[in-house]
Amino acid sequence: MLLPEAVLINGQTGSISPETGRYTKRLSELRQIFQDRTALETMVSERNDPIIYEVLEYKKEGSDLFFGTTIMEPGTVGEEFFMTRGHFHKRRDMGEIYYTQSGHGVLLLESRDGRSEVVRMDPGVCAFIPPDWAHRSINTGDEKLVFVWACNVEAGHDYGVILERGMRKIVVRRHGHEAIVDNPQFA
Ligand code: PAN
Ligand code: ZN
Numbered sequence: 001m002l003l004p005e006a007v008l009i010n011g012q013t014g015s016i017s018p019e020t021g022r023y024t025k026r027l028s029e030l031r032q033i034f035q036d037r038t039a040l041e042t043m044v045s046e047r048n049d050p051i052i053y054e055v056l057e058y059k060k061e062g063s064d065l066f067f068g069t070t071i072m073e074p075g076t077v078g079e080e081f082f083m084t085r086g087h088f089h090k091r092r093d094m095g096e097i098y099y100t101q102s103g104h105g106v107l108l109l110e111s112r113d114g115r116s117e118v119v120r121m122d123p124g125v126c127a128f129i130p131p132d133w134a135h136r137s138i139n140t141g142d143e144k145l146v147f148v149w150a151c152n153v154e155a156g157h158d159y160g161v162i163l164e165r166g167m168r169k170i171v172v173r174r175h176g177h178e179a180i181v182d183n184p185q186f187a
Contacts, residue, residue, distance in 0.1 A: 012146065022056045068148070072139040080170055083136055089158065100145070107120075111133050116167075165187035
C-alpha cells in the first residue's frame with residue numbers, strides 16, 4: 001500500500017525533499033533548439049558549457065501521479081532566452097500543470113493543429129496544459145525560474161516533432177525587451 005507523504009519544496013531553489021531523481025541539461029545538449037549556433041558554440045567553449053536547466057522529481061513506484069521542479073537559469077543564446085527542449089506527451093489524452101514558484105518567464109504552447117498560445121509564468125500562476133498541447137518554458141527574467149510540474153506517470157515525452165521543426169514562435173530579447181516573434185527557422 002502506498003502511504004501519504006509530505007514533500008518539502010523550496011520555491012526559491014527548487015529543491016525537493018525527499019527527491020527520487022534528477023537530471024541536468026547543459027547548453028551542449030541543446031544544440032538543436034537555439035537559432036544562433038555560432039553564439040551557442042562560443043558560450044559552450046568560453047563559459048564552460050553552462051547548465052541551462054535542472055529537473056528534480058518525486059516519483060513513487062505504483063503511483064498514478066508524479067511531480068517535481070524545473071529550475072531554469074537566466075540568460076540568452078544570441079537573442080533567444082534560455083528554454084527547455086519542449087515536447088508533446090506520448091499520451092495524447094494527458095495534460096499537466098506548471099505552477100510557478102519564483103522568477104519570471106513564458107510558457108509557450110502549441111496545439112497539434114498549429115495554434116500558438118502563451119501563458120505568463122509569474123509566481124503564483126498555475127498554468128493548465130491541456131492534453132495534446134506541446135509545451136516549452138522560457139526564462140525571460142534575470143533570476144532563476146522555478147516551477148512545480150505534475151502529471152500522470154504514463155504521460156511520457158515525445159520530443160521528436162519539436163526538435164525537428166521547432167515551434168512556431170520564439171522568445172527573444174530585442175532592444176532590451178522581451179518579444180514573442182515568429183520563428184524564422186520554423187520548418
Ligand atoms: C516537465 C519538463 C521539464 C523539462 O517536467 O520535462 O520542464 O522540459 P523538457 O522535458 O521539455 O526538456 C514536463 O513537462 N514533463 O512532462
Ligand atoms: Zn510535459
